[in-house]
Amino acid sequence: MLSALAIVASLLPQQVDTTAVDTTQAASAQGSSLLDILVLGGWVMIPLVLLSVLTIYLLVERLITIRQAASDPETITDRVREYVRNGNVDSAIQYCKDKDVPITRILKQGLERLGRPISEIQDAVQAAGKHETFDLEKRTNLLASIAGIAPMLGFFGTVVGMIKAFQQIQDLQGNVNPSVLAGGIWEALITTATGLLVGILALFSYNFLIGRIRRLSNDMERSATDFIDLLQEPVSTERSEELPS
Secondary structure: OHHHHHHHHHHHHHHHHEEEEEEEHHHHHHHOOOHHHHHHHHOOOHHEEEEEHHHHHHHHHHHHHHHHHHHHHHHHHHHHHHHOOOOOHHHHHHHHHHHHHHHHHHHHHHHHOOOHHHHHHHHHHHHHHHHHHHHHOOHHHHHHHHHHHHHHHHHHHHHHHHHHHHHHHHHOOOOOOOHHHHHHHHHHHHHHHHHHHHHHHHHHHHHHHHHHHHHHHHHHHHHHHHHHHHHHHHHHHHHHHOOOO
């Protein structure tokens, strides 16, 4: 009995040491840097990384542009209406120049054409609105393209990696260690995971930006409609003399 206990006691330190070694190896494996993981993905990771950087750049650049274009449409329209009703068209134009946001640039096109037929003014305002919307949507189509290309590129990298893995099996005539085969497979799947991640980021960025742009476009259309109504209003009121001919 005592000899059996002595044998168990002698084995315990060895088991503890073995467990410690396994834990250390697992920690070192988990501690692999992101760069090491990207390198394991192969050359396909290069365009995927570039696409991710481009996605972040486009998102930040468009957000800055949209934030600069944001304004208070009601306040701007009320101020322009006040100037026009008082006959201060030049002051209204200068106010639009000073604000220099999409809504005021649209209204300025109409103010500069006062005295012409209302249809011509309306066409100029609508054309200016389309131009401003186009500027806001500039380069967002690239985000939509990245959202579609990145996952397909990731799948392509995985297929290439799987082809190489099966070539190794053929070269070794099937005598392959399962751990080696599993390692080749998970390395190939890195590109799929990265491609999906980049695609999700690009798709979210695209939808988020389009939502913001549509809100701005709606504000511009509403201000343009109010402006056209303002020009038609003096025709049937006593303030018709206040507008310049």
